[in-house]
Amino acid sequence: IWLCVFTICFGRIFCGFACAFGTLGDAVYGLSVFLCKKMKRKPFHIPPAVSKWLRYIKYVILAFLAVVCFLGKDNLFAKESPWEVFSLIYAGHLDIQAYIPGILILAGILVGMFFQERFFCQYLCPMGAVFSLMPVLPFSVIKRNRENCIPNCKACNLVCPANLEIPSDKEGDNATSGECFSCGKCIGKCPKQNTHNGFLGKLWLPMLVGKAVILFVIFRILY
Numbered sequence: 001i002w003l004c005v006f007t008i009c010f011g012r013i014f015c016g017f018a019c020a021f022g023t024l025g026d027a028v029y030g031l032s033v034f035l036c037k038k039m040k041r042k043p044f045h046i047p048p049a050v051s052k053w054l055r056y057i058k059y060v061i062l063a064f065l066a067v068v069c070f071l072g073k074d075n076l077f078a079k080e081s082p083w084e085v086f087s088l089i090y091a092g093h094l095d096i097q098a099y100i101p102g103i104l105i106l107a108g109i110l111v112g113m114f115f116q117e118r119f120f121c122q123y124l125c126p127m128g129a130v131f132s133l134m135p136v137l138p139f140s141v142i143k144r145n146r147e148n149c150i151p152n153c154k155a156c157n158l159v160c161p162a163n164l165e166i167p168s169d170k171e172g173d174n175a176t177s178g179e180c181f182s183c184g185k186c187i188g189k190c191p192k193q194n195t196h197n198g199f200l201g202k203l204w205l206p207m208l209v210g211k212a213v214i215l216f217v218i219f220r221i222l223y
Contacts, residue, residue, distance in 0.1 A: 002218050003131075004130065004131070006214065006215060006218060010136075010214070011142075011180060011182035012132075012182045013182045013215060014131070015128060015131060017182075020086075022120075022121050025113040025118055025120050028113040029119075032044075032114045045116065045117075046116050046163075051123075051163050054122070055179065057123050058125055058132075061129070079098055079101055080105060081102050081105075082102055082106040082109055084102055085102035085103055085105075085106045086106060118181065122162055122179075131178075133178065140182070141167075141197075142180060142182070142186060142195065142196070143166065144167070144186075144194045146194075148192055148194045155186075155191060156187075156195045157186075161183060162179050162180060164179060164180060166195055184197075
């Protein structure tokens, strides 16, 4: 609940900077990009039109898990859970024979992470589905001053790990905010610094630090 409140106030900072699974995905995709550069090949990308439809998978997973938890049957799927396997690997307490289904699912996710940036976050994460449904306050929505953009420049869109179209200040369109990971890559990539965080413009970086501090305090209170 606290993370949902935090997301409403500041966007999906947790997804962009604090999620362990997201960090794993960044590392695996970073390896993919490194190997592609060595082999002088372009990294593989799922076309945006296809990616748009694949995002709905995480809502199906969220609905399934909600029904399973409501029926009190969540323990039946523990050995198939890639999150459970990931946690056990991290803790060094994995019974391979007992968790083969979960291991295979995790392996498939890792393959997807290798070929598509933020693969799990975009298409499969049920918590990401919850966060994407949260409204985001205007001062945390990333937008851009389109009038000052370089003609035909798509630098901010191309660097976005979620393949989002950055909305303009004048459009009043926050439709992409739910899928935005608040990673700030578009802000750092813009050659004219037109892309900004809500009403705060160049104050995005100190605001990010402030949000991180608040998130840390929340974790300290909860744990």
